[in-house]
Amino acid sequence: MRAGCGDGTSIELKFQVEEDTVMFDVETLWADFARPIVSADDYLNSLRGRRMNVYFRGERVLEPVDHPVIRPSINAMAETYRLATERPELGSVRSEISGCQINRFLHIATDPTDLVAKHEMQRELGRRTGTCFQRCVGLDAIGACHSVTFDIDAERGTDYHKNFLAFVRRAQVANIVIGGAMTDPKGDRSKPPHQQADLDLFLRVVRRDDNGIYVSGAKMHQTGAVNSHWLIFMPTMRMTEADRDWAVVGAVRVDAPGLTYVIGRQTNDTRSVDGGDLDAGNARFAGQEALIVFDEVFVPYDHLFMDGEWSYAASLVERFTTYHRSSYVCKTGLGDVLIGAAATAAEHNGVEGASHIKDKLVEMTHLNETIYSSCMAAAFRSKPMASGAYLNDEMLSNVAKHNVTRFPFEIARLAQDIAGGLVVTMPSEKDLQNNEIGPLIRKFLQGKSGVETVDRMRILRLIENMTIGRNAVGYLTESLHGAGSPQAQRIQIARGMRLEDKKARARALAGVSEPIRKD
Numbered sequence: 459m460r461a462g463c464g465d466g467t468s469i470e471l472k473f474q475v476e477e478d479t480v481m482f483d484v485e486t487l488w489a490d491f492a493r494p495i496v497s498a499d500d501y502l503n504s505l506r507g508r509r510m511n512v513y514f515r516g517e518r519v520l521e522p523v524d525h526p527v528i529r530p531s532i533n534a535m536a537e538t539y540r541l542a543t544e545r546p547e548l549g550s551v552r553s554e555i556s557g558c559q560i561n562r563f564l565h566i567a568t569d570p571t572d573l574v575a576k577h578e579m580q581r582e583l584g585r586r587t588g589t590c591f592q593r594c595v596g597l598d599a600i601g602a603c604h605s606v607t608f609d610i611d612a613e614r615g616t617d618y619h620k621n622f623l624a625f626v627r628r629a630q631v632a633n634i635v636i637g638g639a640m641t642d643p644k645g646d647r648s649k650p651p652h653q654q655a656d657l658d659l660f661l662r663v664v665r666r667d668d669n670g671i672y673v674s675g676a677k678m679h680q681t682g683a684v685n686s687h688w689l690i691f692m693p694t695m696r697m698t699e700a701d702r703d704w705a706v707v708g709a710v711r712v713d714a715p716g717l718t719y720v721i722g723r724q725t726n727d728t729r730s731v732d733g734g735d736l737d738a739g740n741a742r743f744a745g746q747e748a749l750i751v752f753d754e755v756f757v758p759y760d761h762l763f764m765d766g767e768w769s770y771a772a773s774l775v776e777r778f779t780t781y782h783r784s785s786y787v788c789k790t791g792l793g794d795v796l797i798g799a800a801a802t803a804a805e806h807n808g809v810e811g812a813s814h815i816k817d818k819l820v821e822m823t824h825l826n827e828t829i830y831s832s833c834m835a836a837a838f839r840s841k842p843m844a845s846g847a848y849l850n851d852e853m854l855s856n857v858a859k860h861n862v863t864r865f866p867f868e869i870a871r872l873a874q875d876i877a878g879g880l881v882v883t884m885p886s887e888k889d890l891q892n893n894e895i896g897p898l899i900r901k902f903l904q905g906k907s908g909v910e911t912v913d914r915m916r917i918l919r920l921i922e923n924m925t926i927g928r929n930a931v932g933y934l935t936e937s938l939h940g941a942g943s944p945q946a947q948r949i950q951i952a953r954g955m956r957l958e959d960k961k962a963r964a965r966a967l968a969g970v971s972e973p974i975r976k977d
């Protein structure tokens with residue numbers, strides 16, 4: 459089969475596909491992706507007309523693209539394509555795997571500059587959207603699978619790496635969106651998968667036949683799931699031999715039979731259906747998370763990248779989180795927007811010259827750039843894995859994400875401080891448009907002369923949106939829990955902190971010759 463790259467060139471695709479396999483064969487599964495997605499409009503069109511089982515607020519959503527509450531999340535994802543066409547040096551890259559010029563969100567890093575460019579792209583997209591643009595989980599999943607499948611094959615003589623490269627090649631040629639599905643419901647957090655009261659609380663293999671396996675269970679909090687084309691599912695934690703059925707990694711189309719999506723509720727999300735665009739704060743862009751239920755979903759063997767190799771689950775999770783924790787550099791782009799909003803609110807109030815306001819803006823910038831510096835350092839200090847893929851420095855990546863669990867909350871607090879109480883007490887856009895009270899609102903909500911009251915209101919709504927509204931999901935709680943809750947980073951930091959070496963150095967300088975005796 460030949461496939462076009464979308465940049466005029468084409469490549470020969472060779473896969474180990476049995477010609478006589480029925481509707482679940484790999485060729486059939488990829489048949490809908492023959493035309494590469496290039497532009498943001500191509501991407502929007504690619505989401506239309508899919509037969510997905512999507513629910514939101516108790517109702518089936520037949521066409522998510524046209525749903526007013528879901529659409530802002532699709533717009534945010536579409537920006538990843540727009541960036542690639544507007545600034546190809548940042549948003550795209552030529553891949554050695556497919557030979558195509560591809561979206562950078564499908565690229566396996568093969569040297570530190572790839573990871574540096576990735577983080578610059580993530581910051582820029584955070585600035586453009588002011589929210590989670592949803593595409594990094596899938597990118598970090600393919601990064602981790604590249605080296606882990608290579609390692610399993612080297613030890614066990616399996617074909618996972620070959621399967622994986624064939625999958626990535628197809629994904630790159632079609633230039634699609636891959637979602638990354640790691641977090642299981644987990645039930646009783648003190649128990650491993652095989653000891654849960656309900657065995658579906660971690661995704662597992664429930665049966666297999668000559669063509670492939672069938673998986674059941676669920677994945678929680680899935681970023682951009684409904685806006686993706688394919689999903690890679692992965693275990694969420696270290697496994698034991700008894701958890702063999704849960705140690706499974708594979709790829710499925712988002713519209714595979716047996717998948718159901720329940721989109722999460724976000725604070726103030728229905729402001730998108732209230733009419734107007736002021737109250738939403740950021741009317742164009744939002745994030746998206748969904749609960750995905752898997753009910754005996756078929757996965758052909760060609761799309762399996764781990765099938766029972768339980769001892770590799772820990773490496774997969776650690777490598778994924780090492781990539782993903784640095785990906786939280788995205789929040790510095792959101793930080794840029796929020797710092798800009800706070801500075802503008804101060805100007806609207808006529809206090810931009812006050813020393814404590816300037817100092818608060820400096821503090822916000824210091825915190826934001828501290829996140830940036832740790833993420834970028836983790837990229838510059840990345841190291842090659844046996845497969846040739848580069849992985850961010852583990853310690854620095856964990857430090858970066860740990861900063862992200864804290865600093866955006868302080869930046870948000872300072873933004874609200876500068877904004878004033880109106881950020882939570884402001885009348886609505888409909889009040890502003892009312893003939894009787896509208897003029898009163900314009901009169902009493904005015905700031906410094908020369909500033910339109912409505913502009914002051916817009917900036918305050920943006921600050922509300924990012925600190926307690928819809929995009930606080932992405933800026934705050936996602937910063938806390940996404941890529942692992944704070945304790946997960948502290949565990950990794952403790953593992954890597956080499957305390958004995960530090961103590962030995964202190965003893966050497968202080969002239970203490972021996973460690974403390976045990977008796």
Ligand SMILES: Cc1cc2nc3c(=O)[nH]c(=O)nc-3n(C[C@H](O)[C@H](O)[C@H](O)COP(=O)(O)OP(=O)(O)OC[C@H]3O[C@@H](n4cnc5c(N)ncnc54)[C@H](O)[C@@H]3O)c2cc1C
Pocket residue numbers: 595638639640641643644647648677678679680681682747931932935936939940941942943944945946
């Ligand atoms: C907005 C958002 C987007 C996300 N996107 C994705 C995504 O795209 N893909 C994906 O796979 N995941 C995603 N996640 C999931 C994220 O990785 C998890 O939220 C995170 O790992 C924490 O898991 P949890 O939410 O189940 O919290 P819990 O595990 O319930 O943690 C709650 C608290 O309990 C503690 N705790 C948990 N287990 C133990 C234990 N065994 N012993 C002691 N303490 C424990 C934690 O440290 C934490 O303090 C997303 C999360 C959010 C909030």
Ligand code: SF4
Pocket residue numbers: 589590591592593594595681785786787788789932936940
């Ligand atoms: S939270 Fe950031 S890193 Fe994660 S998917 Fe969203 S934009 Fe990407």
